[in-house]
Amino acid sequence: MPQGLQVWDAAGNLTLQVSDRLARILGIVQTGAVDGSIAHAGFLTGTPFFIQRATQTGGAMPAKIGIDGTTLSWSYSTGAPVKLNTMIVYGVF
Known part of the structure; x- marks a missing residue:
């Protein structure tokens, strides 16, 4: 018999089990409307x-x-008239 975490919703549907891949947020960066990069191990x-x-x-x-x-890393098009500050959420799953 298999063992491990399993979660069902109110209708009896399996919604999560140990073999599912879940996301882990590592961080958030604001670009400041300029090209740039960050490092994260x-x-x-x-x-x-x-x-x-x-x-x-x-x-x-x-x-x-x-x-x-x-x-x-991120970069904007060279011809962009107005560059927007953009939030980038990053992580792994």
Whole structure:
């Protein structure tokens, strides 16, 4: 008989079990509307991911965001008339 954590909702549907992959947020960075990067050793502890969200309206968010090894970097298009400060939430699952 299998053992481990299993969670069901009120309708009896299995919603979570030990074999599921769960996200772990490592941090949040504000771009300051300029190209940049940060390093975080936590990226090596799982499969990295990021989510971006503009903190204002009326401009361009970073055109390129990527994670390479322990470094998260972002850059804006050179032709963007107004660059938006963008919040990037990053983590691993």
